[in-house]
Amino acid sequence: MDNRTDNLLELYFANELSETEAVELRTLLDNDPEAAAEFKWQQQIAGATRHMKLTAPSAVIKKQPRRFMMWSALAAAAALTAWAVATIFMPQQSTVPQAIANNYKPYPNLMPFKALDPTAAKGVPAEVIRAFQLYDDPAQFAAAAEALGKVADKYPEYPESRFYQGVALVGAQNYPPAVDALQKVVASGGANRVPALYYLGLAQSGAGSYGQARQSFESYLKEKEGVPYRKQATEMLNVLPKG
Numbered sequence: 345m346d347n348r349t350d351n352l353l354e355l356y357f358a359n360e361l362s363e364t365e366a367v368e369l370r371t372l373l374d375n376d377p378e379a380a381a382e383f384k385w386q387q388q389i390a391g392a393t394r395h396m397k398l399t400a401p402s403a404v405i406k407k408q409p410r411r412f413m414m415w416s417a418l419a420a421a422a423a424l425t426a427w428a429v430a431t432i433f434m435p436q437q438s439t440v441p442q443a444i445a446n447n448y449k450p451y452p453n454l455m456p457f458k459a460l461d462p463t464a465a466k467g468v469p470a471e472v473i474r475a476f477q478l479y480d481d482p483a484q485f486a487a488a489a490e491a492l493g494k495v496a497d498k499y500p501e502y503p504e505s506r507f508y509q510g511v512a513l514v515g516a517q518n519y520p521p522a523v524d525a526l527q528k529v530v531a532s533g534g535a536n537r538v539p540a541l542y543y544l545g546l547a548q549s550g551a552g553s554y555g556q557a558r559q560s561f562e563s564y565l566k567e568k569e570g571v572p573y574r575k576q577a578t579e580m581l582n583v584l585p586k587g
Contacts, residue, residue: 349379353386440554443583444514444546447576451511451539453480455504471495472502479508485515493525507536511543519550538569542577554584 352369373380455476457465465473475495478488492509495502507529513522526547529540545560561577561584564570570577 349376349382353379353383356383357386440549440583440585443580444550447573447580448514448546450479450482450515451508451543453508469499472499472505475505476508479512482515485512486518488512489516489518489521496525503532503534504536506532507534507540510540510547514543514547514550517550519547522547523551523553538564538567539573541567541570542573545577545580549580549584558584558586 349372352365352372355365356369373383453476457468457473458476471491472495475488475491478484478491481488489509489512492505492512496505496509499505506525510522510525510529513519513525523544526540526544530537530544541560541564545557545564548554548557548560558581561581564577565574
């Protein structure tokens with residue numbers, strides 16, 4: 345092992361490891377079998393020294409190599425703090441809000457009037473175009489949801505607006521109205537029904553309706569078209585509480 349490995353291990357058992365150094369040590373242990381073996385050996389030493397009777401400290405020090413002397417001196421501190429540092433090396437289970445944030449991204453705006461052909465927007469009401477312009481700005485999800493809701497109510501010839509409204513509401517973390525909007529899309533059986541199932545699952549997760557969210561994700565995964573968000577839906581199912 346190199347001096348850097350020795351230094352990181354020493355800092356670990358001395359409870360002086362910074363967050364950056366902890367990440368560095370974790371990576372090292374994951375990729376260097378020799379370092380991992382050394383780490384395990386030092387842990388065993390630290391555990392053993394907690395049970396030693398120090399009736400003849402000078403004799404113990406004389407007989408042990410320098411490395412053992414150093415770790416014996418640090419063992420008491422390591423025993424008190426190892427549980428805190430060890431959590432760095434344990435995988436953390438995502439919470440539901442974290443999982444929603446990790447697995448949410450806006451559905452692509454596929455409206456035809458976004459095409460480069462100027463005639464694609466001919467005859468499209470200005471408020472419809474404006475609503476989708478807001479949707480394309482991630483900082484405007486709340487405003488986009490409001491505008492798209494009005495478009496969906498006023499212009500039934502643009503049924504896609506309801507779906508995009510629901511997606512924007514999820515992005516704005518306004519989950520109950522998102523559930524309402526996306527349930528309407530799923531029930532309508534239109535072109536956006538399958539992706540609406542995925543976003544409905546996210547909205548229901550955010551609203552705390554975990555059982556319904558599981559059903560939505562499972563329904564999405566059963567669909568032949570349910571491919572783009574298959575990984576994300578599976579990850580959500582792994583995080584959502586059961587029962």
